[in-house]
Amino acid sequence: MLLDAFVLIVVAGLFAVVAGVNDGGALLATGLKLPTVRPVTGIVLLAALVAAVPLLTHQVALTFVTRLGSFQDPGGRLAMVIAVVSALTVVGLLSARGRPTSLTLAVVGGLTGAGLGWGLQVSPEWVALVLAFGLAAPFAGGLLAWVLIRVLAARTTARGLWRWHWVGFLLQTLAYAANDAQKMLAVFMIAMGFTGAPVEYTVLVAVLFAIGTLYGLPKAGRTLSREIIASRPPHGVAAELAAGAAVIGCAAVGMPVSMTQAIAGGLIGAGVAQGGGRVRWYAAGRIAAAWLLTLPAGGLLAWGLALLVKGFASVRVS
Template sequence: MALTFALLATAFVFVCGANDGAALLALAVRHREVPPYAVLAVLLAAVAAGPALFGLTVARTFTDRLLDPTDRRGPLVVLAGVTASLLLVGVLTWRGVPTSITLAVLGGLAGAATGAGAHTAWDTLGGVLVIAAAAPLVGGLLGLLFGRLARRLPTTSRLPVVVRLAHLAAFSGQSLAYAANDGQKMFAVVGVGLASLHGTAGMRTPHWSVLVGLAGVFGAGALFSLRRMARGATFGLLPARPWRLVSAELASAVAVFGSAGVGTPVSMTQSMAAGLVGAGASQGVRRVRWQFALPVLVAWLVTLPASLLTGLVMGGLLRGVT
């Protein structure tokens, strides 16, 4: 059981890096004003420091609010639900289409718990989904606002320096927002694995050494998938312009940070794509390449029901052997 959970957690963190991390880096390196290793270091530092800086409130939504933390079958349900989400997200990531691993995990856990006959807090899931749906809308509106404000900035000889600093600040905020919210699904899976190793229910706070290792696996996944993600649909949404990209980074950071404040997991990739659309639309809706939005939208719409059904199957198999 412990070995299985260790392998699952490693694979899950790697896929999170390949989907979420690669999407964040692919946007950041399009600036070309800051070395790629610098933005990678910022992202990994934020991930490793996430629990110390922000606690595990969002992580506990997966383990304590959605499921029954006292159920001894909890680790097996998490095992089945996360496996279901990995199957789906792995296929989409391989095709270069970033989707919401958060939605996939929520659907997989709910489906696995239901299939296994365990408690599922459907009211909690419904509330989370409402906020998760609102976050991209907020990101899009903020991208539109920041894009319009950026157009009013005067052109001076110092503008390249200002853009570089704004990019670093925006990406740092985005990385911290990810660690405070979307990235906490990794802490939840690893924490449940640690609790299972110690024979307890619920989740345990990962030690700093575990978090450093987690950040390393996450970074490996991000680098592995970076080129494929950079060629994907999200980054064809609009031509790269420095202030548009900074506007999208700021918009997604604010939207995701705001959701973390109420302990609700939302998708950074969804908010980021919406921020890109909003930033592009600030110069006219024709600036957005809407044909690239379709595969992203389809991936989002498919993720939750597909992971829920897959989780039901996995939970049913779990019920049959326990």
């Protein structure tokens, strides 16, 4: 096996674990105040869908691999390594400063910067489209949750809310597997040179993701379910339903978006519907600022690293 492929496989495995830490806990966080879906049950269902859904559709993974840029061309593996390392660095630094952010945004920025720095073909049209959908997703989640929380409050009993929580959890988990989760599969696609979704790789991604989720659940749960709003069970259920619908809509057209952003938007929308005082605007503003910083920071770091590595490699060859 070539050295660049081996390095990318190792990076892909680490990336899947970090995605579990960053994303998996957030997916379970909104329902922590309801006894309907236990954390262990949720992690098992989440891992099962992350493994199974790409076997049916992996259009979002193809967007990362072939539509944003030509990462299957010579040098694409090293560029992907640089993109992922840059994304993990940016997310790690922001998280260490108490500003959790979107790993998907960081990856899009990293891929754009690494592709440009390495001299690969990068599609400005697709980058602009992905960015536009990424910005729209939390607003769509917020608007849908604003409507749903009113319906739930008016028409649903406590027992009915438990049933809706199951529906919402399954919907957002399906949406994540069809969209956000496929960034992990995309890294393995580049590393191994395939364009489909072999079951052994989707299962590997799911297992590594589940390990990360188990580790990251407590911190992510505190961030989303406590810091953004003074959350009650109906807020979480409305956010799940809204985020799931918004992200599935984006997946249908192959657009990668952040589930954590959509959930956060849903929580804010649900909070605003019952009085803006429930929303902790300072915390929400800090998270939004981190989102705005993530993509350009990931892109600039990856661009600089790509130029540095490519220049070093050229000097050694000469």
